Amino acid sequence: MTGLASELRTIVGDRAVKERPSELTVFRSDGLPTHEATPHLAVLPSTREQVVAIVQLLHRRGIPFVARGAGTGLSGGALAHEDAVLIVLTRLNRIKRIDPVARRAVVEPGVVNAKLGEAVAAHGLQYAPDPSSQAACTIGGNVAENAGGPHCLKYGTTTNHIVALEVVLPDGSQASFGSPHGEPWGPDLVGLFVGSEGMFGIATEITLRLVPLPRVVRTLLAAFSSIRAASEAVSDIIASGVVPAALEMMDGPCIRAVEESIYASGYPTDAAAVLLVELDGHPEGVAFEEQSVTDTLIRHGATEVRRAETATERERLWQGRKKAFGAMGRVTRDLIVQDAVVPRSSLPDVLDRIGVIAAEAELRVVNVFHAGDGNLHPNICYDRRNPEEVLRVRDASRAIMQACVDAGGSITGEHGVGSDKIGFMEMIFDADTLTAMCDVRRVFDPSGRANPGKVVPIHACREWRAGGVE
Amino acid sequence: MTNPITSRLQEFSASAQVALTPGGLPRIAPHSTETMARVLSLATEEGWSIRLEGRGTWCPPDAPADLVVSTEAMDRVIAVAPPDLVCTVEAGVSLASLTLALGDQGMWLPWDPPGLPDRSIGSIVATGATGALREGFGPLRDQLLGCTVVTGDGRILKPGGIVVKNVAGYDLTRIEAGAFGAFGVLTELNLRLRARPEIDRTHLATGERDDLTRGARDLVEAGIELAALELMSPVLGAHANWILAARILGPRDAVRGQAARLHDTTTLNWVETTEEQARALWVGAAHAALTGPVSIRLGVLIEGLDQTIDLLEERLDTELLSAGAGSGTIRWTGTASEESLLAVRRIAASREIPVTLERAPWDLRRTVGHFGAYREGVGGLVEKLRDVFDPSRVIQVALEGAGDEEPGD
Numbered sequence: 001m002t003g004l005a006s007e008l009r010t011i012v013g014d015r016a017v018k019e020r021p022s023e024l025t026v027f028r029s030d031g032l033p034t035h036e037a038t039p040h041l042a043v044l045p046s047t048r049e050q051v052v053a054i055v056q057l058l059h060r061r062g063i064p065f066v067a068r069g070a071g072t073g074l075s076g077g078a079l080a081h082e083d084a085v086l087i088v089l090t091r092l093n094r095i096k097r098i099d100p101v102a103r104r105a106v107v108e109p110g111v112v113n114a115k116l117g118e119a120v121a122a123h124g125l126q127y128a129p130d131p132s133s134q135a136a137c138t139i140g141g142n143v144a145e146n147a148g149g150p151h152c153l154k155y156g157t158t159t160n161h162i163v164a165l166e167v168v169l170p171d172g173s174q175a176s177f178g179s180p181h182g183e184p185w186g187p188d189l190v191g192l193f194v195g196s197e198g199m200f201g202i203a204t205e206i207t208l209r210l211v212p213l214p215r216v217v218r219t220l221l222a223a224f225s226s227i228r229a230a231s232e233a234v235s236d237i238i239a240s241g242v243v244p245a246a247l248e249m250m251d252g253p254c255i256r257a258v259e260e261s262i263y264a265s266g267y268p269t270d271a272a273a274v275l276l277v278e279l280d281g282h283p284e285g286v287a288f289e290e291q292s293v294t295d296t297l298i299r300h301g302a303t304e305v306r307r308a309e310t311a312t313e314r315e316r317l318w319q320g321r322k323k324a325f326g327a328m329g330r331v332t333r334d335l336i337v338q339d340a341v342v343p344r345s346s347l348p349d350v351l352d353r354i355g356v357i358a359a360e361a362e363l364r365v366v367n368v369f370h371a372g373d374g375n376l377h378p379n380i381c382y383d384r385r386n387p388e389e390v391l392r393v394r395d396a397s398r399a400i401m402q403a404c405v406d407a408g409g410s411i412t413g414e415h416g417v418g419s420d421k422i423g424f425m426e427m428i429f430d431a432d433t434l435t436a437m438c439d440v441r442r443v444f445d446p447s448g449r450a451n452p453g454k455v456v457p458i459h460a461c462r463e464w465r466a467g468g469v470e
Numbered sequence: 471m472t473n474p475i476t477s478r479l480q481e482f483s484a485s486a487q488v489a490l491t492p493g494g495l496p497r498i499a500p501h502s503t504e505t506m507a508r509v510l511s512l513a514t515e516e517g518w519s520i521r522l523e524g525r526g527t528w529c530p531p532d533a534p535a536d537l538v539v540s541t542e543a544m545d546r547v548i549a550v551a552p553p554d555l556v557c558t559v560e561a562g563v564s565l566a567s568l569t570l571a572l573g574d575q576g577m578w579l580p581w582d583p584p585g586l587p588d589r590s591i592g593s594i595v596a597t598g599a600t601g602a603l604r605e606g607f608g609p610l611r612d613q614l615l616g617c618t619v620v621t622g623d624g625r626i627l628k629p630g631g632i633v634v635k636n637v638a639g640y641d642l643t644r645i646e647a648g649a650f651g652a653f654g655v656l657t658e659l660n661l662r663l664r665a666r667p668e669i670d671r672t673h674l675a676t677g678e679r680d681d682l683t684r685g686a687r688d689l690v691e692a693g694i695e696l697a698a699l700e701l702m703s704p705v706l707g708a709h710a711n712w713i714l715a716a717r718i719l720g721p722r723d724a725v726r727g728q729a730a731r732l733h734d735t736t737t738l739n740w741v742e743t744t745e746e747q748a749r750a751l752w753v754g755a756a757h758a759a760l761t762g763p764v765s766i767r768l769g770v771l772i773e774g775l776d777q778t779i780d781l782l783e784e785r786l787d788t789e790l791l792s793a794g795a796g797s798g799t800i801r802w803t804g805t806a807s808e809e810s811l812l813a814v815r816r817i818a819a820s821r822e823i824p825v826t827l828e829r830a831p832w833d834l835r836r837t838v839g840h841f842g843a844y845r846e847g848v849g850g851l852v853e854k855l856r857d858v859f860d861p862s863r864v865i866q867v868a869l870e871g872a873g874d875e876e877p878g879d
Contacts, residue, residue, distance in 0.1 A: 101691060102771040124693070146637045157635065159644070160612055167847070175847025182609065182798050183769025184648070185824045186841040186848055186869065187855070188598075191611060191644030195637050212693030239553045241576075241665025281695060284727030285720055292721075341633040345553035373635045374554075413635040421638070428638055433627045436858060437640050443854040455639065 001040055001063065004085070008043050011053045016091070018042040027071065027086050028079075031133065033334050033384060034393075035076030035419045039066065039086035046091035048108075048166070048204040055202065056172030058085060064449040065170075067198045069110065069141030072133035074337050075418025077145065077197050077454055084452070089140050092204065095119050103210040104163070104180050109140020109203055113147075125210040128155035131414070132322055143203050146195030148414030150246040150321070153372035154280070155211060157414065159194040166205035167193065170445040180207050192440070197416050198451040200444035214245070214280035218290050219308040221317050222297040223271035227251055227367075230273035231347035233300035234371040237277070238344055240296060242289045246278040247372030248321050251351075254328070254368045254379075258320040261327035265320030268304060275302075275371065276321055324368040325379070332364065332381030336393060340401055342409035344374045353403045354378050361396040363389075375413035376404065401427060417455045426460045435461040475518060475537055482512055491531070491538055495521070499543035499562075503618055503626055503657040509539060510655065511624025514862045520622075521866050522651045524593030525564060527586045530763075532832040533866040541592050544657055547571050555663040556615065556632055561592025561656045577663045580607040580697070582752060584759030584801060584828070592656045597828060598648020599767075601756055602717065604797040606697035607664075611647040618658035619646055622860025632660045645855070648826075650840050652852075652867045653859035667719035670697075672748035673729060675714045675738035682714040683776050685736035686795035689716070690772050692735045694728065696796070698752075701775075703791040706758045707751065714738065714795070715751060758790045762804040765829040766811070768818060771798045778823060785814045801828075811838045812871070819843070832868075839871030 008017045018024060019041040029036045040063075045051045058065050066080035067087050080086040092108035095116060099105070100123035107116060113134040116127050130149035131137055137147065143165070148157045155161075164178035178190035193200050224230040230249055237247065250258070255267045255274055267274050275297070279289045290307075297305050308314035320327070328335050342350045351367065354376075358365035364381040378400055382393045401411050401424045411417070411424040425434065437456045441448070476488045476496040489497045500506040513520050513536075521535035525542050544560035547568060551557065552575050559568060565579070566587035572578050582601035583594045595617075600610050607613070616630025619642075629642035646653055675682060682701055689699060698717035707713035718728045732740045743751065759765045770778045772795055782788055782802050790803040806814075811834065815825045819842075827840050844852065852869065 101687075101773055104771075146641070148635060148637075152635065156608070156612060157637075159641065160608060169847065173847055175851065176845040177848065179769055179822060179824050179845075181769030181771055181774075181823060183767065183824045183826060185845045187649045187652070187852055188611065188644050188647060189848065189851065191641055191647075195641050199640075215693075235553045238555060239665065241667065282724065282727055282731070285695075285724035288721040288724055341631075341635050343551060343554040343556070343633055345551065370635075374633055375635050408631075409633050410631045410636040410638045412638050413633070414637055416637050417639065425639060428631065430628065432625045433629055433642075434639075436621075436625070436627050436629075436642065439858040440640055440642065440855065443851055443858060 004061065004063065005041055007057055008054065011057070012043055012045050012050050016044040016046070027068070030071045030073040030076060030078050032074050032076050032336065032420055034336060035079055037079040037081045039080035039084055040082050042086040042088055044088045044091050048092070051087065051202055051204050052168050052172060052174065054087060055168050055170065058449070059170065059172045062447065062449070064452045066451045067144070067202045069138035070112070070136045072137040073141060073145060073418065074339065074415040075412070075420045077416050077418030079419060087202065089202070090138060096205070098123060100125060102180070104207055105210055106205060106207050107139050109138060109143070109206060111139045113137050113139060113142060120210050121213065124213050126213050127161065127208060128152070128211055129158045129161060132325065139206055139208070140203055143194050143206055144196065144198045145416040146414070148370070148375065150248055150370060153247055153370065154243050154245045159191060161209045162190055162194050162206060163209055164207035165190055165193055165203045167201045167203050169201040170447070170450040195416070197418060197455050199441055199455060201450060216283050216286045217278065217280045217314065218286050219314045219317050220277040220290070220293065221267070221306045222275045222277065222302040223268045223304040224273045224275070224301060225271065225303055227273045227351050228348040229301045230275050231351060231371065233275065233297055233302070234347060235344045236296050236300065237293055238372060240292060242292055244277050244293070244372060245280040246276065248276040249367065249369055249371035250274050250321065250324060251367040253364070253366045254324055257331050257366065258324055258327045261330050263319050263323035263327050265316050267320055271303065276317060321368065328366060328379060328381070334382050334384045336380045336382070336397065338378045338380060338397060338400060339412050339415035340376050340404035340409060341413035342374045342376060342404050342407045346407040347371065347374060350376070350403055350407050354400055357396050357399045357403065361392045363392060363396055373413070374409065398424070419454060422455060422457050425457050431460060431462040478516065479509070482508065495535065495538050497538035497540065499540040501543045503620060506620045506655060506657050507624040507626050510620055510622055510864065513537060513864045514623040517862070518864065519866050520864050522655060524590035525562065525588055527589050528593050528597065529829050530831050534832065535866050539655070541590060541655065541657065548658065550575060552577060555665065556634065556660065557663055558632060558658060558660050559591055560658055562590050564588045564590055565594065572663060573666065576666050578666050579613065579661055580664050581610055581613070582756055584756050584765060586757065586760065591659055595647050595656055595659060596649065596651050599828060600799065602698035602700040602752065602792070602794055604799060605699050605794050606695070606719070611644050613662045614643055614647055614659065615662055616660040617643050617646055617656055619654040619656050621654045622862060622864045627654070630660060634662055650867050650869065651865050652856055652869050655865070668721050669719070669725040671718050671725050671729065672743045672751065673716045673718070673732055673740045674743055675740050676709055676711045677738070679712045679779065680776065682712050682738070683795070685738040686714055687772050688736045689732070690796045694731050694735060696728070699795045700755070701793040701795055702755060703788050705789040706755060706792055708754060755792055759801060759803045759829065762790055763831060764806045764811070764834060765801065765803045767826050767828055768800040769798055769824045770800050772796065774821065774823065778818070781814065781817055785810050808834060808837050815842050835868045837872050839868050841869050842871045844870070
C-alpha cells in the first residue's frame with residue numbers, strides 16, 4: 001500500500017488520515033468485545049465527493065475497505081483487517097433537509113440517531129427506529145445493519161423507514177435507489193441495500209420517513225414471579241390485537257443489576273421478571289389498550305402493575321431498561337450481548353432452554369430483550385482473560401442460537417451477522433440460498449472488496465462445495 | 471398433433487397435468503415447489519420461454535411464450551400461527567380464501583390490492599400492488615417476512631424467515647415484492663398478520679377535488695391515524711362528485727374518537743357509511759382497476775397530489791382514479807396509447823415522480839415497460855440481478871420499456 005496514505009491525504013487533508021497505532025486503537029473493535037482487528041489506516045471524509053474519490057482510489061488500487069459509523073455495532077461488522085482501509089463516516093453528519101409536511105428528512109450517514117430525533121421533534125415528528133445505542137450510533141450504521149430498537153414493535157425497523165438512498169458502489173460509481181415518494185423507480189433496491197452490512201457500497205445520502213409524535217404515551221411496568229408467566233402474558237397481549245409501541249422484558253438478574261447501579265429505576269428486586277409496556281397513539285385508543293393490557297397482565301399473574309403518571313416517572317422506568325447493559329458492567333468484567341429471534345409463542349420454552357444451556361456451561365446469562373417481537377438478548381457474562389471460559393461462551397452461544405433456530409427463529413433480529421454470526425448462517429440457510437446471496441453481493445461488488453469476509457460463509461455456498469474446497 | 475413441449479413435459483413428469491391454452495400453448499400448473507423447480511430447470515435446459523400466471527385474474531394472458539406456468543394449483547394455506555400473528559401460504563392461494571381462513575381465527579392480512587378478491591397472493595406480491603390500506607399498514611413488503619422462490623433455472627431459494635424481526639443475510643425477499651416475476655417464481659410466502667379489529671368504519675366526504683385534497687392535507691398534517699384515506703374520482707366512487715373516504719379501524723371508543731377528529735380537523739361534511747356501502751365502495755375501488763385495459767400507479771407526496779392529478783387529466787383522463795392522500799400512491803385506470811403513457815412518465819420523471827405500469831396488454835408492457843427508464847446507476851444492477859435469478863431470461867417480463875425515449879443507463 002505504498003503511498004496510499006499520501007494519496008488519501010490529497011483527498012481529505014492531513015488530519016483526516018489516521019495511520020499511527022495509537023490513532024487506530026479506537027477502531028480496533030466495535031461494541032462486541034470478542035472480535036478485534038486493526039485496519040491498515042483509517043480515513044475520515046467529510047463530503048460525498050471525498051467518499052467517491054476515496055472509493056475510486058481504492059478501486060484502482062484493488063484495496064479492500066470497510067465503512068464505519070460510530071462503531072457501536074454488536075456483530076463485529078465494522079472491523080477492518082490490516083489489508084483494508086477503514087472509511088469512517090462520522091464527519092458526514094449534516095441533516096440536509098426536513099420536510100414536515102411530506103414527513104421526510106434527508107441526512108448524511110454520520111448523523112447520530114438521537115440528534116435526528118431531536119431535530120425532527122421540533123416539528124412534532126419522530127424517527128421511529130431507536131436502537132439502545134441511539135445516543136451515539138449513526139443513521140448510516142443503522143441502514144447498514146437494518147437496526148431496530150424497543151419501539152420497532154409498532155413502528156418497524158430501519159428498513160420500514162428508508163425510502164431513498166444515494167450510494168457509492170465499491171467501484172466508485174454512483175447510484176440512486178428509491179424515491180422520496182415511497183414508490184421505487186424499479187425493483188426495490190433500497191430494501192435490498194438496507195441491512196447489507198456495508199457489503200454493497202456506502203450510502204452517502206439517506207432519505208427517511210418520519211412519523212408524528214404520538215398524542216398520548218402510557219408506560220406500564222408489570223412484575224412477575226416467573227419468566228414463563230411474563231412470556232405468556234407477552235404472547236397474549238400481541239394475540240389480543242394490541243400492538244404496543246414497546247414491550248420489553250428484563251429477568252431477575254437484570255433487574256437486580258440495574259437496581260444496584262446508578263441507573264436504579266425502582267424495579268421490584270424480588271421479581272423474577274418485569275415487563276415494560278408502552279402504549280401510544282390517540283387518547284381513546286390508548287385508554288382502551290391500557291385496560292386490555294392491564295387485564296392480560298393480571299390474568300397472567302402479574303404481582304404488580306405500575307403506571308408512570310408523569311414524564312419523569314416514564315423516563316425513570318425506561319432508564320433501567322436503556323442502561324441495563326451499562327448496569328451489567330458492575331456484575332461482570334466482560335459481556336456478550338447476544339441477539340436472536342424466536343416466534344413469540346415459543347418464548348417461555350426457549351428462555352427455559354437458555355437457562356439450562358447457561359447452567360450446563362456454568363455461565364451467567366442475563367436476559368433483557370424486546371419480548372414483543374420475540375427478539376432475545378441473552379447476555380453472557382464472562383472474563384475474556386480466561387481462555388477456557390471464552391471457549392465455554394462460544395459453545396453456549398452456538399447452543400443458544402441452535403435452540404432459537406429449532407424453535408423456528410433466526411440467528412439475529414437486529415445486530416446483524418457481521419463476523420460474529422457468520423458461522424451460524426448455515427443453521428438457517430441452505431447452500432443454494434447462500435450461493436444466491438454471494439451472487440447478489442457480486443452484482444454490487446464483483447471484486448468483493450467492500451467489508452470482505454462478513455455475513456455469508458462462502459465455504460457453504462454450492463459452488464465451493466462442488467469444487468471440493470471443504 | 472401433440473405439442474412437442476407437452477410431450478416433453480409429460481415424459482418428464484407423469485403427475486404434471488399439461489393442458490392447452492385457447493391459443494394452443496401448453497400450460498402447466500405444478501402442485502409443489504419441487505415440481506415448479508423441475509419445470510423451470512427443464513425450460514432453461516430446452517430454451518423455452520415462460521409466461522408466468524397466478525390465478526389469471528389480473529394481467530392479460532398475452533405475453534409471447536413457449537409455455538405457460540401457473541401457480542394456481544399451489545393453493546394451500548400451509549400454516550397459521552395465531553399467537554405469533556404469522557402464516558405461511560402457497561403463492562396460488564387467493565386473497566379471498568386466505569381472508570376467510572384467517573377470519574375464522576380472528577386475524578387478517580391488511581391488503582386490499584386492485585383486482586378481484588380471487589387474485590392470488592403471489593400475484594399481489596409480484597406486482598407490489600397495494601390498495602388504500604397502505605395508508606395504515608405500509609407497503610405490502612412490510613408484511614412479507616420470507617418466501618420460497620424458484621429461479622428461472624430451477625434453483626429453490628428460501629430467504630427471510632417466519633419471525634417478525636430478522637436481519638440474517640441479505641434481504642432477498644424484499645426485491646421479490648414488485649419485481650413482476652423478473653427475479654423468479656414465488657411459490658411460498660411467510661406473512662405477518664394482524665388481529666381483526668373490533669370495529670371497521672368508513673366515513674365519506676364529497677365535493678370538489680380541491681376542497682377534498684385540502685381536507686386530506688389537513689388530516690395528514692394533524693397526524694390523524696387512519697387505515698385508509700383515499701381520494702376517488704366520481705366514476706370510480708360511483709358518485710356525482712369526488713369522494714374522500716376515511717377508513718378507521720380499532721376498538722369502539724377509539725374509532726369514535728378518530729371519527730370525531732375528522733370533523734374537528736377539516737371543514738368537510740363527513741358522513742358515516744353503512745357496512746354494506748363501505749364494502750361496496752372498497753371492493754368497487756379495487757375492481758375498478760380491471761375496468762380499463764391499462765392501470766398505472768404513481769408515487770406522489772401530498773403536496774404534489776393536485777398537480778399530478780392535473781397531469782393525468784391533461785394527458786389521459788380522470789375517470790378511474792384513486793389516490794392515497796397520506797401514503798402517496800395514485801392509481802389510474804383507463805385506455806392509453808404508448809405515446810400518452812410515455813409522455814406521462816417523462817413529465818412525472820421530471821418531477822421526480824415514479825410511474826409503474828401495473829397492468830396492460832403485452833404490446834404496451836413491452837414498449838412502455840413496467841418501470842421505464844431507471845435512475846442513475848440502477849439499470850446495470852437490475853440486469854445483473856436478473857442474471858442471478860433468471861440467467862437465461864426464460865421468464866417473460868418487460869421491466870424496462872423498449873420504446874422509451876429516455877434510455878436507462
